[in-house]
Amino acid sequence: MPPVPSPADAGHDDTAPTDHDNTRTGQAADTEAREAERGVADIAQRLLPVLPALRIGALLSVIGAVALFFAWPSGVRTAPLWGMPPAAIGAFWIATGIIRPRPSRFRDPVHGSPIAVIRTAVAVLAMSGIAVFAVWMMWECLSTWSSVLSRTGINTVDLIAIAAGTAGLALLSITDILIRTLRAAVLPPELYQRKWWRRLRKPRRPDQYPEGPRRRTLARAALVLAPSVLLAGAAAVPLSRRNKAVQKLTPPSVAKTPPAYPTSMASEPAWVKDIDNVLDIVAGAAGPVVHTSDGVTGINPIDGSTLWSYARKGATYETFLDPIGKQAGKKYARTLVVSPSRRHIAFRISGPGKVKNLPITDQTTITIVLDTITGQVVNDHISDDGTLQITDSAILDGSKIYTFGSKTEKWDLKKLGVSIEEGGRERYFGTAGHSTFIVGHSEDRVDGTGILQYGSLSLISQDDPSQVHATPPVPLMGNQALPLVIGGWTAIFSDGTPTTANGSDDLGWQMHVADLDSLAKPGSTSAPTHHVGRSAGINAPASLTTGKIVMLPATLPPPARSIGDHDDFPDWDNSTTISTIFDPSTQTTLSASQTSGLIRAVGISSTSTGSSAGAEIKISSMGNDAETSFPISPGSVFYPPGYPTYNPDMKEMAVTLSHFTDIFALHAPGANIIILNPTARPNFESRSYRLYGITEATQQ
Secondary structure: OOOOOOHHHOOOOOOOOOOHHHHHHHHHHHHHHHHHHHHHHHHHHHHOOOHHHHHHHHHHHHHHHHHHHHHOOOOOOOHHHHOHHHHHHHHHHHHHHHOOOOHHHHOOOOOHHHHHHHHHHHHHHHHHHHHHHHHHHHHHHHHHHHHHHHHHOOOOHHHHHHHHHHHHHHHHHHHHHHHHHHHHHHOOHHHHOOOHHHHHHOOOOOOOOOOOHHHHHHHHHHHHHHHHHHHHHHHHHHHOOOOOOEEEOOOHHHHOOOOOOOOOOOOOOOEEEEEOOEEEEEEOOOOEEEEEOOEEEEEOOOOOOEEEEEEOOOOOEOOEEOOOOOOOEOOOEEOOEEOOOOOEEEEEEEOHHHHHHOOOOOOOEEEEEEEOOOOOEEEEEEEOOOOEEEOOOEEEEOOEEEEOOOOOOOEEHHHHOOOOOEEOOOOOOEEOOOOEEEEEEOOEEHHHOOOOEEEOEEEEEOOOOOOOEEOOOEEOEOOOOEOOOEOOEEEEEOOOOOOOOOEEOOOEEEEEEEEHHHHOOOOOOOOOOEEEEEEOOEOHHHHHHHOOEEEOOOOOOHHHHHHOOOOOHHHHOOOOOOOEEEEOOOOEEEEHHHOOOOEEEEEEEEOOEOOEOOEEEEEEEOOOOOEEEEEEOOOOOOOOOOOHHHOOOOOOHHHHOOOEOOEEEEEEOOEEEEEEOOOOOOOOOOOOEEEEEEOOOOOO
16 A cells, blocks of 8 residues: 655655756757767768869879979079978878878777867868968978079079979878878778778769769869969969060171271270279270170270160179289279180179078079170070189180080089199189180299299190190289280290299290190190290280280389389389280280380379369370370369379379279270279279270371
8 A cells, every 4th residue: 555645745746856958958069069060071071072183183283393393494403492392291291190090089989089189180280280381382482483583584493393393292281181081080980991992992972962973073173183273373474474684786787897906096085985883894806895783785986885785684793803904903893704806705693592592502603605796695504603714615614614505514624523723822714715724723933932923824625624734834913823814825934934044033034925725735835936025924904904915024123123023013113014015816926116006004184274174184105105185074083183093194004003093994996995983982992984985096
């Protein structure tokens, strides 16, 4: 019999109370979680058919970038850069492979959630790292490409290929990580663990929103092609950019008849030309060639107009000191190297290795060779720096020989075992033989302590540089003990090694001149053919100014002997620095009195009378010491006309160039060029010049 409830228990319910609000909240949370899980699974199911096609497209884009890299090389060494994307992206990808997600552990009711979080976090971090690295790498490549193009004109397709390959490799890795992560999260374990070829044979699960077979095929084909098309389109934009040099060439009618060297001087200039930012001035085969910070210009010596021009926007031109010629005085940096025939000049601009201080390459310069008659580029290539010499048809650039018309080296001296650093303290830069280069020289002094420096040159032929030929002793110039080559010729001691037994500072040494090509021939006896008499050496400043080999007198003045340096020309007092002159172009030997059209000295003197101020430029000829003069307009010079740097005492060219001078001359085809610095700044700082063209005297 069931117990009867007491009156105290009447109305009391022993059933536990039910919290309907909490129950509804828990059920809602579970429902939301299940819905979120179903949403993620639905997204994964939609992405999984798409990502493999995208992965294949990324792989194709990588293959295309690699093909572009090897098919269109720019010549710039990019080895450290192209190895970075595979290494960095590969490291991230391997990290996700080590901590590989497995569906059985994802669905483990005890450990599944923490493991899933860890593995998902690793995948997300890896994909983020790949994306960040790819963006940084592409930015570095594209910014470097832009800098190299604007500064050098080289379109480094290699860098564009590396940027495109980085983007494709990043997309390939990210899609692969996503595919593996999503498959582990949503596929059944038994299907996930099957081999890929078995999965291919397994009928695919019908899509929730089925499409026609043709439409699905087109969609997947579009995904496969999309990365390649997008990257190709993006790469086409920078590849289409150009920064070519701006050139003006000499008209063919003018180029056919280059002018001859003047043999006399007119009484007044035919033209006057002001030029700013001058880097160098040399004599070409058709007149003076002026190099400024804006480019190189060939000047018509008859009227001062522009024959041809070469300009490369944004270029930085490389300079070297001229320790021998001292054109415009000491500390005068030069940029141009002239061939023996003066038909070609070579110069350098800063290369990829100096753009943004790139650590990726040692290719620090670009060497360019121009035809001085037409202005046409006959050679340009990337250079590793080093010595620069030029013949009439080739250049020695560092350790490599290039022939005109080819960007590929013909010879590499390092591979041939030929050293270019043997001998003296400095490597030789400048004019070489007509087909011969100087790869080294020895250095000595007469009886070990004398004034005269001499040495033997090591020569190679540009056609067969494997054989090195030593020359008889030649005089060396300056403290750097360098040889001097004019028009492919140099001076030789006729009696062999100079000693006190066959010469002295009072009597000089017997010398003759010889061309380097004949000295480099096997079995050459260097038999004297052009004697220049007894001499103390070569007058380097006068030789480089006139384009002739100008010999010093046999007897040194006492001040030069007392200080032991005959190249310090101010210590020559009033003694002449000129004796015999050899013209390589005509292969004739003349005395100073027999020459004409060559300038011995140039200076500025005052013509002021009372209250009238004036100045004139005076020119002294080598031939007969006759002086000509012409007035200059007020304001043409900054200092008074008698200022020492204007050479008012009309000292010879070698003497005035030994220190600093604001006026000097250049003997060029068609005209003698008087070069005046009208500013208050020295020549090694200021490069604003006024050029006066003194043409041939008119026959009466």
